[in-house]
Amino acid sequence: MKKVAVIMGSDSDLPVAEKALDVLNEFAIPYVVHVYSAHRTPEEAKTFAEGAAENGFGVIICAAGMAAHLAGAFAANCVLPVIGIPVKSGSLGGMDALLSTVMMPSGIPVATVAIDGAKNAAYLAAEILAVGDEALAEKLRLARKKASAAVLEKDSAVFGKYTK
Ligand code: RP5
Numbered sequence: 001m002k003k004v005a006v007i008m009g010s011d012s013d014l015p016v017a018e019k020a021l022d023v024l025n026e027f028a029i030p031y032v033v034h035v036y037s038a039h040r041t042p043e044e045a046k047t048f049a050e051g052a053a054e055n056g057f058g059v060i061i062c063a064a065g066m067a068a069h070l071a072g073a074f075a076a077n078c079v080l081p082v083i084g085i086p087v088k089s090g091s092l093g094g095m096d097a098l099l100s101t102v103m104m105p106s107g108i109p110v111a112t113v114a115i116d117g118a119k120n121a122a123y124l125a126a127e128i129l130a131v132g133d134e135a136l137a138e139k140l141r142l143a144r145k146k147a148s149a150a151v152l153e154k155d156s157a158v159f160g161k162y163t164k
Contacts, residue, residue: 001133002058004031004125005048007074009064011035013087016118017063020085023122027139029129038069045070049077059125062110063118065089068097071110081128083121084110 004024008017017033024031036045052060052074060078062071063085071084084101088094094115102112113120123140130137 001030001136002129003056004029004122004129005052005057005060006031006033007036007045007048007060007062007070008033009035009037009039009062009068009070009087012089013063013065016085016087016116017061019116019118020061020063020122020125023119023126026143027126027136029122029126029136036070038064038073039067042073045073046077049074052078052080059083059128061085061118061121061125063087063121064101065094065097066092066100068100071101071112072104072108075104075108075110081125082110083124084112085118085121086112086115088116 006017006020008014021031021033034048036048038045057080059081060074061083062074064070065087066089068086071082075082086094086097086101090096098112098115101110104110111124113124126136126140130140
């Protein structure tokens with residue numbers, strides 16, 4: 001299976017990035033984790049992105065806050081799918097990171113999830129890898145069924161307790 005690269009702009013983004021790792025672990029998807037910054041270590045970020053495909057990666061997840069150019073910088077330097085997680089940090093509550101991540105120019109896409117939406121970043125990475133991996137696709141279908149069952153169980157409990 002191809003690996004996922006989980007990159008964050010700072011170790012202060014770890015609490016958010018770890019939620020993506022939980023989901024990747026759930027589906028036994030191999031990953032590596034790095035701190036690279038589009039602004040503080042631009043050369044290292046570029047080098048990693050340029051070599052990512054030949055180093056066995058299938059998807060790159062980038063988590064960054066504030067003027068979040070990390071996902072865009074990775075997208076600029078490879079043609080792997082890049083998923084951006086705007087991180088809530090600084091004084092603008094993550095709106096700065098959301099807009100910096102999502103407003104990419106045509107031809108250099110970043111699939112942007114919600115502010116702090118690390119779980120969905122990992123689910124999306126899994127779905128991308130599952131295009132060529134039926135066993136992984138089956139695991140994802142099973143997870144959806146479990147999620148549905150959990151909601152219906154809550155529905156029964158709420159219906160039973162509150163309905164007059
Ligand atoms: C961004 O600036 C990082 O992704 C982080 O969300 C934010 C603050 O970084 P630190 O000052 O905590 O290293 O580049």
